[in-house]
Amino acid sequence: MTKQAIAVLGPGSWGTALAQVLNDNGHDVRIWGNIPQQIDEINQQHTNSHYFKDLVLDENIKAYTDLKQALADVDAVLFVVPTKVTRLVAQQVAQTLDHQVTIMHASKGLEPGTHQRLSSILEEEIPSTLRHEVVVVSGPSHAEETIVRDITLITAASKDLEQAKYAQHLFSNHYFRLYTNTDVIGVETAGALKNIIAVGAGVLQGLGYGDNAKAAIITRGLAEITRLGVKLGADPLTYSGLSGVGDLIVTGTSVHSRNWRAGYALGQGEKLADIEKNMGMVIEGISTTKVAYEIAQELGVYMPITTAIYQVIYENADIRTSILNMMSNEFRSENEWQ
Structure with missing residues (x-):
């Protein structure tokens, strides 16, 4: 692929790691953020010490607080900002862009209040004259491992397969590989909802439960993620792939996961x-639990794990009582989807 100019919006851990991947592939990478001290550190020290204390970034990676400068003549824009500010940043991009680009996002969440997926927000806020079909970059990945060039495989999903292939070629190299998918609903819901199950897995570990319980919550968590996703229009096979079971395993079993760590601390x-x-970082699983619970209630989808975590977080329910209630639920078939 010829050299591309990409604006990475969001200098957090994942945004920084993806910026390095793109830089390794020879692209012109600009990181945009709104904290001057952090941007100055990236430009002057070539570090982002809040997230990676001992890592030095390539000096070719430039950082900006001026969005217009960051977006000037870019070929693609990658959103890696928290869910709660995605709409605001998208509005700013729409007001600043003056040419058509590929819009991608690598965040995982559902917008509180509207219950919208992030690609829907980007489609709504950025006119089609300024973008192609949105590409979702999602899958089993810890920034702490990607930044040291550990082997990572994730998914690029778009309603336009050619745009997914564009992202695939943009990112892929000897340690970072993307697979394409056209099931945007499935990839986005998998990425968002697995954070809820990761919180629950951390809670069980914090309470002292072992591997049996870990296997149970991951497996049954995948079942209810799939149940809700299919209700929203996703392909059930997506949840058997990298963005589904793959992301759930990596997020629900690792101390690198802030959602798992939050659950562990609750336990x-x-x-x-x-x-x-x-x-010191956004815990997406907390707000996503509320959104998923509300959607499940609205659509009549059976999600006992999500419900229990919602009750603990938002209704101050006792954790051990909530677990006992789940274990006392009505008997059901393992393959029951309704």
């Missing part, structure tokens, strides 16, 4: 407000 008896304060 250890810490208060949610303290956990969020100490984490």
Whole structure:
């Protein structure tokens, strides 16, 4: 692929890791953020120490606080900002862009209130005259491992297969590989909803439960993620792939996962407000739990794990009582989808 200019919006851990992947592939990479000290550090020290204390970035990666400069003559824009600000940043991009680009996002969540997926927000806020079909970049990946060039395989999904292939070629190299998919609903819901199950898996570990419980919550969690996704129009096979079971395994079993760590702390008896304060990063699974619970209630989808986590987080339910209630639920068939 010829050299491309890409604006990476969001200098967090994943945005920084993806910027390095793109830079390794010889592209012109600009990181945009709104914290001047962080942007200055990237440009002057070539570090992003809040997320990666001992890692030095390539000096070719440039950072900007000026969105117009970051977007000037780019071929593609990659959103890697928290779900809650995606709409606001998309509006700013729409007001600033002056040419058509490929729009991609690598965030995982559902918008509170509207319940919208992130690609829908981007389609709504950025006119079609300024973009092609949106590409979703999602799958089993920890920034801490990608940044040291550990082997990583994820998915590029778009309603336009050619746009998915564009992202595939843009990112893929000897340690980072993308597979294409056209099931945007499936890939996005898998990426968002697995964070809920990861919180639950962390809770069980924090309470002292073992591998049996871990296997149970991951397996049954995948079942209810699939159940809701299919109701929303997704292909059930997507949940057997990288963005489904793959992402669920990596997020629900690793200390690198902030959602798992948040759940673990809850299981250890810490208060949610303290956990969020100490984490220093957005815990998407917390807000996504509320959105998923509301969608499930609206559509009549059976999601006992999500419901239990919602009750613990938002209704102050006792964790052990919630687990006992789940274990006492009505008997059901393993392959029951309704």
